Each structure stands twice: as C-alpha cells, then as structure tokens.
Amino acid sequence: MTAYFIRRLLLVIPTFIGITLLVFAVTRVVPGGPIERLIQQNVMQAAGSSAAATRTGHTLSAEQLAQLEAYYGFDQPTLVAYGRWLWRVLQFDLGNSSRYQDPVWNLVRERFPISIFYGATTLVITYLVCIPLGIAKAVRHGSRLDHVSSALVFLGYAVPSYVVGIGLLTVFASWLDWAPLGGFISDDFEQLSTGGKIIDVIHHATLPLIAYLSGAFALTTLMMKNALMDNLSADYMRTAMAKGNSFRRAVLRHGFRNSLIPIATSFGNNISLVLGGSFLIEIIFNIDGIGLLGYESLLERDYPVVMGILVISSLLYLIGNILSDLCVALVDPRIRFGAS
Numbered sequence: 001m002t003a004y005f006i007r008r009l010l011l012v013i014p015t016f017i018g019i020t021l022l023v024f025a026v027t028r029v030v031p032g033g034p035i036e037r038l039i040q041q042n043v044m045q046a047a048g049s050s051a052a053a054t055r056t057g058h059t060l061s062a063e064q065l066a067q068l069e070a071y072y073g074f075d076q077p078t079l080v081a082y083g084r085w086l087w088r089v090l091q092f093d094l095g096n097s098s099r100y101q102d103p104v105w106n107l108v109r110e111r112f113p114i115s116i117f118y119g120a121t122t123l124v125i126t127y128l129v130c131i132p133l134g135i136a137k138a139v140r141h142g143s144r145l146d147h148v149s150s151a152l153v154f155l156g157y158a159v160p161s162y163v164v165g166i167g168l169l170t171v172f173a174s175w176l177d178w179a180p181l182g183g184f185i186s187d188d189f190e191q192l193s194t195g196g197k198i199i200d201v202i203h204h205a206t207l208p209l210i211a212y213l214s215g216a217f218a219l220t221t222l223m224m225k226n227a228l229m230d231n232l233s234a235d236y237m238r239t240a241m242a243k244g245n246s247f248r249r250a251v252l253r254h255g256f257r258n259s260l261i262p263i264a265t266s267f268g269n270n271i272s273l274v275l276g277g278s279f280l281i282e283i284i285f286n287i288d289g290i291g292l293l294g295y296e297s298l299l300e301r302d303y304p305v306v307m308g309i310l311v312i313s314s315l316l317y318l319i320g321n322i323l324s325d326l327c328v329a330l331v332d333p334r335i336r337f338g339a340s
Contacts, residue, residue, distance in 0.1 A: 134224025
C-alpha cells in the first residue's frame with residue numbers, strides 16, 4: 001500500500017504540469033490580456049470614449065509596448081515563459097497581480113479565512129446531518145419520514161444552489177429584511193463584543209450556507225441511503241443477525257461501515273471545495289472569498305491571480321484524490337493496494 005501511495009504522489013507532478021501548462025498556454029492566446037486592457041484604459045482616459053484599442057494603436061509607442069511585453073513575459077516563447085513561471089512557483093512566488101499590483105499570495109491569503117469558513121462549515125454540516133439522515137431513510141424506507149425527506153432532498157438537488165441563493169436573498173433579505181443583503185461581516189464588526197461578532201457572522205452566513213448545502217445534502221444523503229439499503233439485503237447482514245446480533249447492532253457494526261465506502265470515495269474531492277467554494281454564491285451574496293477573486297480575475301484578465309488560484313485548487317484536487325483512496329482503504333478492509 002505504501003508503494004501505491006508513493007506512485008500516486010509521484011503522478012501528481014506530471015498531472016500538475018499538464019494542467020497548469022494547458023491553462024498557461026490558453027492565457028497567452030486569449031485576446032484582451034493585461035496589455036490590451038492597459039491600452040484600452042489609456043485610450044478611454046485620453047479620448048473620453050469607450051472605444052477599444054489594439055496593440056497597433058497610437059496610445060503607446062513600439063518601445064513602450066516592448067517594455068510591457070517584457071514585463072508581463074509575452075516576449076518569450078510559451079514554454080520558456082511557463083518554465084520561468086513554474087520555477088517561481090517552486091520558490092513559492094506566485095507573481096504580482098496585474099490588476100492590484102500586489103503579490104498574488106497576499107491577495108489569496110486575505111481571502112483564505114472566509115473561503116475556509118464556508119467550505120469547512122458546509123463539509124462538516126453535510127456529513128453530520130446527511131449520514132444519520134441516510135441511515136434513517138434506509139432503515140425506515142417507505143415511511144412518512146422517507147417520503148417527506150425525499151421530497152425535500154430531490155427539491156434541493158433539482159434546484160441549482162445559485163437559484164436557491166437568489167430566492168433566499170430575495171425573500172429573507174429584500175422582502176422580509178431578516179438578513180443582510182450580502183457580505184461576510186457588518187461595517188461595525190470591530191466595535192462589537194466577542195459574542196456580538198459571533199452573532200454577526202452567523203447572521204451574515206446563514207443564507208449563504210443554506211445555498212451551499214442545498215445541493216450537497218441531496219447527493220450525500222442519497223448515496224448513504226442507497227448504499228445502506230444494498231447492504232441490508234446482503235447475506236452477511238442476515239448472518240450477523242442469525243448469530244444473535246440485534247438489527248440495530250448489525251446495522252451499526254457491519255452495514256454502516258460498508259455503506260461509507262461510496263462516501264469515502266468522494267471525501268477527498270470535497271477538500272477542494274473547502275477552499276474554492278462556489279463563485280456564483282459568492283457573487284450573489286458579495287462574499288469576498290477565493291471564488292469571487294477568481295471570477296473577477298478572469299473578467300479582468302488578471303492572469304497571475306488566475307494561475308495562482310489554479311495552482312492551489314489543482315494541488316488540492318490531486319491530493320484529494322489520494323485522500324479518497326486512503327479513506328476507502330481505511331473503511332473497506334478488503335481493499336489492499338498492491339504493487340500491480
């Protein structure tokens with residue numbers, strides 16, 4: 001098993017290079033890069049119009065354009081520029097934002113607490129609620145609890161999370177004025193007491209968390225229910241009860257562990273959601289997290305920030321896949337990752 005995980009860790013390197021190289025190459029050919037946007041801003045300031053300019057415009061000289069291309073690395077071949085970028089990444093240097101002129105790592109680090117708060121809270125609540133709910137639905141299949149919860153679960157699965165967010169914001173923030181229209185904290189947050197700060201965060205976070213959880217609840221609950229129902233009809237469950245175990249004991253000691261296998265396979269992939277979250281929900285609720293930063297960076301063609309977020313998210317996703325295998329091995333004793 002150790003050799004298997006070592007091989008998986010080694011595969012992270014070429015996979016990471018492939019992902020980042022592909023996106024890096026795309027940023028070199030997509031129109032509207034930082035130089036074009038700078039020229040456009042100069043034209044708008046000089047002429048007072050919104051007409052777009054090209055690199056052959058008269059706002060910058062050829063020498064100035066060459067200096068800008070050298071500054072942003074567009075004067076180099078793609079592979080050479082990527083190699084230099086990758087070398088800086090290995091030195092934990094993600095570059096400077098072309099929009100804010102600040103180090104990318106500082107911009108990302110400022111939004112870490114917000115994204116981790118929403119992502120980790122969503123992950124913990126999902127597993128704490130959905131696993132027991134899935135067990136109850138499987139054990140009491142066909143009951144009123146199963147029918148009512150299934151209706152709510154399928155409704156949450158069918159309606160996209162951003163639509164849920166818009167509905168919650170419209171009803172509870174706009175019509176009823178029970179919740180703030182957006183943001184993570186109030187403007188007077190620093191003047192509040194410790195208890196007031198906690199209440200303020202909960203007040204702002206309730207609606208976004210409901211929107212985050214609406215889709216995750218459905219998938220996790222159904223996975224748990226279906227897996228447990230399959231195990232309840234297995235021969236080993238009947239054998240366990242034939243040996244004198246009660247139904248409750250057989251479910252908790254035998255069926256429950258085996259039913260965790262499909263959930264364990266997706267656990268590692270959810271690690272990337274702890275950081276990335278949903279940029280649509282962050283846009284709707286004006287949450288200044290990693291998702292919103294990435295969305296704004298794409299619109300503004302702030303490629304250093306885009307690549308910096310890609311580095312972090314891709315590493316989390318790749319490592320999450322390895323964690324999924326590890327979780328499956330821990331849950332299922334039949335799993336043995338051999339040398340083959």
